[in-house]
Amino acid sequence: MEKVLVVDAHKCTGCRLCEQVCSVMHEGSVNPHRARLKIMKWEIEGEVLPMVCRQCDDPPCRDICPMGAIDKNDDTGLVQVDYDKCIGCRMCVSACPFGAMDYDVVGKKVMKCDLCGGDPQCVAFCDPAAIRFENKAKDSSNARRAAAEAARAVQSEKDR
Amino acid sequence: MSLSRKIAFVDLTTGKIETKPISKELRRKFLGGRGLDMYLLYKHTKPGVDPLGPDNVALISAGLLVGTLASASSRTHVGGKSPLTGYVGSANVGGFFGPEMRLAGFDHLVIRGKAEKPVYLYLHDDEIEIRDAEHLWGTDTRDVQDLIRQELADDDIQSLCIGQAGENLVKYACIRTSIKNAAGRTGIGAIWGSKNLKAVAAKGMRDIGIAQPKEALAYNKEIINQVTSAKVSKTMQKLGTPFIWGVTNSTGLVRTRNFQLNQLVNADDIEPESIEEDLVGTAGCFACQVHCRGKYFIKEGPYKGTYDEGPEYTSQGAFGAEVGCTSKNTVLVCNHLVNYYGMDNLETGSMISWAMELFEKGILTLEDTGGLDLTWGNDETVIELVHKIAKREGIGDILADSPLEAAARIGKDSERYLVHVKGMSNLHSDERPTPALALNIAVSSRGSDHLRGRPAIDLYHLPEKVLRQIYSNPIPYDGPLTSDYRDYEGKPWQVMWQEHLYSTVDCLGICKYHTVFLGPNMPAYEEWANLIRLNTGLELTPEEIYRAGERGYTLERLFNIREGMTREDDKLVDRYHDEPTPLGLPVVRGRFIDRDKFKIMVDEYYAHHEWDENGVPTREKLEALSLNTLDKSGSEPSNLV
Numbered sequence: 001m002e003k004v005l006v007v008d009a010h011k012c013t014g015c016r017l018c019e020q021v022c023s024v025m026h027e028g029s030v031n032p033h034r035a036r037l038k039i040m041k042w043e044i045e046g047e048v049l050p051m052v053c054r055q056c057d058d059p060p061c062r063d064i065c066p067m068g069a070i071d072k073n074d075d076t077g078l079v080q081v082d083y084d085k086c087i088g089c090r091m092c093v094s095a096c097p098f099g100a101m102d103y104d105v106v107g108k109k110v111m112k113c114d115l116c117g118g119d120p121q122c123v124a125f126c127d128p129a130a131i132r133f134e135n136k137a138k139d140s141s142n143a144r145r146a147a148a149e150a151a152r153a154v155q156s157e158k159d160r
Numbered sequence: 161m162s163l164s165r166k167i168a169f170v171d172l173t174t175g176k177i178e179t180k181p182i183s184k185e186l187r188r189k190f191l192g193g194r195g196l197d198m199y200l201l202y203k204h205t206k207p208g209v210d211p212l213g214p215d216n217v218a219l220i221s222a223g224l225l226v227g228t229l230a231s232a233s234s235r236t237h238v239g240g241k242s243p244l245t246g247y248v249g250s251a252n253v254g255g256f257f258g259p260e261m262r263l264a265g266f267d268h269l270v271i272r273g274k275a276e277k278p279v280y281l282y283l284h285d286d287e288i289e290i291r292d293a294e295h296l297w298g299t300d301t302r303d304v305q306d307l308i309r310q311e312l313a314d315d316d317i318q319s320l321c322i323g324q325a326g327e328n329l330v331k332y333a334c335i336r337t338s339i340k341n342a343a344g345r346t347g348i349g350a351i352w353g354s355k356n357l358k359a360v361a362a363k364g365m366r367d368i369g370i371a372q373p374k375e376a377l378a379y380n381k382e383i384i385n386q387v388t389s390a391k392v393s394k395t396m397q398k399l400g401t402p403f404i405w406g407v408t409n410s411t412g413l414v415r416t417r418n419f420q421l422n423q424l425v426n427a428d429d430i431e432p433e434s435i436e437e438d439l440v441g442t443a444g445c446f447a448c449q450v451h452c453r454g455k456y457f458i459k460e461g462p463y464k465g466t467y468d469e470g471p472e473y474t475s476q477g478a479f480g481a482e483v484g485c486t487s488k489n490t491v492l493v494c495n496h497l498v499n500y501y502g503m504d505n506l507e508t509g510s511m512i513s514w515a516m517e518l519f520e521k522g523i524l525t526l527e528d529t530g531g532l533d534l535t536w537g538n539d540e541t542v543i544e545l546v547h548k549i550a551k552r553e554g555i556g557d558i559l560a561d562s563p564l565e566a567a568a569r570i571g572k573d574s575e576r577y578l579v580h581v582k583g584m585s586n587l588h589s590d591e592r593p594t595p596a597l598a599l600n601i602a603v604s605s606r607g608s609d610h611l612r613g614r615p616a617i618d619l620y621h622l623p624e625k626v627l628r629q630i631y632s633n634p635i636p637y638d639g640p641l642t643s644d645y646r647d648y649e650g651k652p653w654q655v656m657w658q659e660h661l662y663s664t665v666d667c668l669g670i671c672k673y674h675t676v677f678l679g680p681n682m683p684a685y686e687e688w689a690n691l692i693r694l695n696t697g698l699e700l701t702p703e704e705i706y707r708a709g710e711r712g713y714t715l716e717r718l719f720n721i722r723e724g725m726t727r728e729d730d731k732l733v734d735r736y737h738d739e740p741t742p743l744g745l746p747v748v749r750g751r752f753i754d755r756d757k758f759k760i761m762v763d764e765y766y767a768h769h770e771w772d773e774n775g776v777p778t779r780e781k782l783e784a785l786s787l788n789t790l791d792k793s794g795s796e797p798s799n800l801v
Contacts, residue, residue, distance in 0.1 A: 010441065013441070013442055013443050013444035013448075013451035014443050014444060015443075015444030015445065015446060015447055015448050015449070015451060016256070016446055016447065017444075017446075017447040017448070017449065020227075020229070020446075020447050021229070021377060021380075023367075024229060024370055024373050024376070024377055025377065027367065028369075028370065028373040029367035029368060029369045029370055029373070030227050030228060030229070030259075030367065030368040030370060031263060031365065031366075031367045031368065032259070032263075033263070033316060033365055034365075034367070040315075041315075043302070043305070043306070043338060043339055044302050044306065044339070044467060045467055046339070046440070046441075046443075046455045046457075046467040046469070048443075105365060106365055106367065121377070124381070125380075125381065125384070127384065127388055127449040128449075128451070
């Protein structure tokens with residue numbers, strides 16, 4: 001089963017530890033602007049939303065790459081870049097609807113989430129568990145259970 | 161590497177900007193952040209400098225570990241000579257600015273002079289731009305940050321800023337960043353206002369190098385687990401600092417109605433559990449897993465629907481107990497307003513409660529207050545006064561001055577009712593039953609202050625064995641220690657030890673909630689030595705780190721002495737000695753600070769510091785701390801930058 005990053009924005013405290021450890025994991029230095037994920041914020045409204053690579057079934061970054069440098073692994077579902085083929089044209093960056101494919105101006109290369117080879121550090125460090133590494137199906141089943149629990153509470157209130 | 165970050169000297173009068181590296185020697189001596197700020201303050205101001213004149217400096221710094229894998233490595237320090245006290249001006253703030261300043265290439269800013277028109281600084285990629293801020297002058301602390309992001313078309317920009325209170329030279333205006341992070345105390349916002357400096361913005365792409373990335377990552381996980389597994393952290397994650405209110409108010413350790421009572425009764429509405437009902441979540445500063453900032457929307461009144469963060473324990477005191485209010489809405493609204501205008505909530509509430517006692521005593525009348533009824537617990541008046549202070553309108557103009565200045569303006573014995581040390585108002589905690597905490601505020605280097613030396617764990621009744629383990633690290637201590645918080649024995653050592661601990665963490669740039677402040681099992685010198693080595697490559701022993709913290713603290717003492725402070729200033733207001741606590745649990749009722757025992761505590765405290773009987777560091781001590789290259793006047797420390 002393919003595992004992906006599953007985000008629960010309500011649990012996110014906006015601390016950006018995930019960005020920090022992501023940059024250290026991949027670049028050996030702290031630079032949140034070189035992280036593979038990003039916490040979007042609307043400060044005055046108090047809203048936060050972690051944006052991560054969705055590892056799409058039909059990835060536009062792959063489709064648009066003129067060098068065939070991006071493919072999707074059949075077993076793990078990971079969308080990955082082959083840097084031997086990549087020419088740094090950034091077509092993939094413009095094609096990604098989530099901004100999850102990014103261009104690293106320091107390293108001069110495109111960058112995206114590689115799930116840290118199966119042990120995503122953003123997940124390992126997130127104490128409130130706002131980002132989890134789960135089977136794709138869990139994304140909807142989590143939401144379904146939360147919605148069902150809310151509905152059930154209303155239902156049992158009525159039944160009383 | 162992270163140690164390559166520079167000090168920038170910015171002259172707002174001439175527009176000249178100069179950068180200098182930070183030597184390894186300076187790092188080893190002061191680490192960074194607050195300690196190095198103190199060195200710069202001492203060196204780059206002349207004795208007697210006018211706090212609101214162009215020759216005072218506005219200091220900004222990121223601690224040695226800021227941005228690195230050191231759990232809650234978010235802290236920025238700001239400083240200058242305080243317009244509130246005339247002594248050390250220095251305040252610490254979380255949020256996201258510190259890491260961004262380092263990413264932009266800077267660890268320290270020394271800003272002097274005065275800009276002809278309002279300006280803001282923009283730090284990016286080893287450069288500093290001085291930019292026009294005329295269109296930003298008059299904006300609040302939230303809008304200005306948003307407008308700067310829009311103007312520079314970059315969402316990643318983080319800013320420190322002042323609001324209207326700083327512009328209007330409210331003597332306790334603060335520096336702010338994000339929605340509610342405040343470098344609250346000692347009035348640094350007024351220094352910025354006096355320089356026409358509205359904000360300092362930063363965005364950088366310079367990697368913060370990590371000496372041993374893999375090991376640092378793994379060790380950081382251990383430290384985070386150590387911090388988050390503490391019970392106090394779990395409580396903080398849920399309730400934030402308001403939890404402290406619940407415990408201390410029910411015991412009777414909260415100063416109420418200025419200083420008349422030590423407990424606010426009928427206050428269920430502002431209990432932590434009641435505030436929790438309004439929280440929609442909690443927010444964390446950079447890389448922090450304690451995330452103690454509550455997130456709330458105001459539910460009623462003219463501010464209905466407004467988002468803000470907090471409130472902290474200090475707001476429950478400032479806009480609850482001190483002013484005799486028991487309304488959650490008042491606490492949440494005032495918390496929002498001080499955030500919005502950019503002024504210290506603690507000083508604001510204290511000044512209002514002082515005015516209310518003066519009103520009760522007939523020293524202030526309706527004529528003085530412009531018709532405002534300053535009766536205890538008058539919610540509308542308290543909210544109105546926050547506006548008036550920020551705008552310096554009517555009676556607010558007097559209350560916007562420092563406590564001692566305001567008392568001089570009002571006259572008529574009004575000073576007798578001030579609750580302050582060295583001209584800075586006390587927190588709303590009532591220290592009459594707790595000699596350790598009383599000593600802490602009396603001797604603190606920036607005036608009455610719980611964040612420079614409070615042995616808060618003294619309230620936990622920890623067994624002596626545990627206390628000894630904590631307080632003998634890394635310097636052995638075999639003197640008395642007692643788990644009774646009403647005792648006077650051994651407390652001077654605890655206060656000094658905490659002073660050095662907090663000084664050290666402020667030099668490192670990590671949050672005090674990740675240290676022995678509220679939790680006895682938190683990281684300390686051993687862990688910091690590891691963090692420093694893995695993150696920066698610097699090899700320092702726990703004792704060397706301790707001494708660096710001590711060095712910074714000693715320098716604060718030297719600065720204060722240079723500016724005229726004497727032993728006479730290390731005191732409590734008379735009410736601590738003369739008026740026993742009327743309320744609370746039997747263990748705290750009827751308590752006061754004994755004058756003779758207090759004097760002995762101060763003597764012991766000086767002796768532990770190796771200061772003489774007047775509180776002046778001895779020459780031997782200065783030599784031991786290598787603050788020994790003194791000039792003939794005996795007041796100038798080493799000359800490294």
